[in-house]
Amino acid sequence: AQKVTQAQTEISVVEKEDVTLDCVYETRDTTYYLFWYKQPPSGELVFLIRRNSFDEQNEISGRYSWNFQKSTSSFNFTITASQVVDSAVYFCALSGGVSYNTDKLIFGTGTRLQVFP
Amino acid sequence: SAVISQKPSRDICQRGTSLTIQCQVDSQVTMMFWYRQQPGQSLTLIATANQGSEATYESGFVIDKFPISRPNLTFSTLTVSNMSPEDSSIYLCSVRGQGAKNIQYFGAGTRLSVL
Numbered sequence: 001a002q003k004v005t006q007a008q009t010e011i012s013v014v015e016k017e018d019v020t021l022d023c024v025y026e027t028r029d030t031t032y033y034l035f036w037y038k039q040p041p042s043g044e045l046v047f048l049i050r051r052n053s054f055d056e057q058n059e060i061s062g063r064y065s066w067n068f069q070k071s072t073s074s075f076n077f078t079i080t081a082s083q084v085v086d087s088a089v090y091f092c093a094l095s096g097g098v099s100y101n102t103d104k105l106i107f108g109t110g111t112r113l114q115v116f117p
Numbered sequence: 118s119a120v121i122s123q124k125p126s127r128d129i130c131q132r133g134t135s136l137t138i139q140c141q142v143d144s145q146v147t148m149m150f151w152y153r154q155q156p157g158q159s160l161t162l163i164a165t166a167n168q169g170s171e172a173t174y175e176s177g178f179v180i181d182k183f184p185i186s187r188p189n190l191t192f193s194t195l196t197v198s199n200m201s202p203e204d205s206s207i208y209l210c211s212v213r214g215q216g217a218k219n220i221q222y223f224g225a226g227t228r229l230s231v232l
Contacts, residue, residue, distance in 0.1 A: 033219045035220075037223075042225065043207060043225050043226045043228065044209075044223055044224065044225040044226060045160075045209065045211075045223035046223075047118070047220060047221070047222060047223075050219065050220050091159065091160070095219050096219060103148060103150070103165065103213060103219060103221070104162050104165075104175070105152075105160070105162065105221060107159040107160045107161075108159060109158070109159045110159055
């Protein structure tokens with residue numbers, strides 16, 4: 001079965017601190033996709049990144065960076081120099097493979113990030 | 118990406134009634150999805166709605182409780198029938214983006230409270 005685990009329920013930091021959100025996934029498929037979404041208090045899910053299982057290169061986008069390691073089945077998300085506007089719930093998700101509905105997103109339970117001024 | 122509008126944004130309903138949620142997209146899309154997010158929980162896929170065919174429901178969700186319509190390539194509705202307090206959730210519509218495979222874009226959701 002496919003599963004996504006976000007062990008950190010809630011993280012609190014002070015502005016300008018770096019913070020890493022952990023994501024561990026389980027799948028038996030060799031082809032799959034990993035995602036991060038942000039859910040601000042307004043409720044909509046904002047797409048941040050998609051990574052396929054064949055691309056283990058780390059990615060950086062401004063203050064955001066992602067570390068994909070197949071050896072540990074992890075896809076961690078780091079925010080550098082956090083800001084109050086980063087406060088949200090962050091979801092890691094998994095989809096893909098031939099055994100399942102390839103479009104079905106399996107979400108982790110989310111990590112609530114609070115950034116204090 | 119796509120611009121997705123959901124109506125209503127929130128509602129408070131009485132037990133035993135039904136509510137229909139609308140999802141409108143600003144471009145034609147093949148696949149639309151409906152998710153449920155129970156209070157403080159993660160998102161769970163209810164069903165996949167393709168235009169011109171019956172919706173495909175996930176385990177634990179049935180058509181009688183969550184009927185879905187998909188009359189064209191830009192619109193879908195989800196009805197929550199015979200509601201109970203356990204149906205209090207955020208219901209989100211998403212669409213598969215054009216181009217990049219498997220990316221789903223979400224609407225702002227409908228916050229439903231059942232008394």
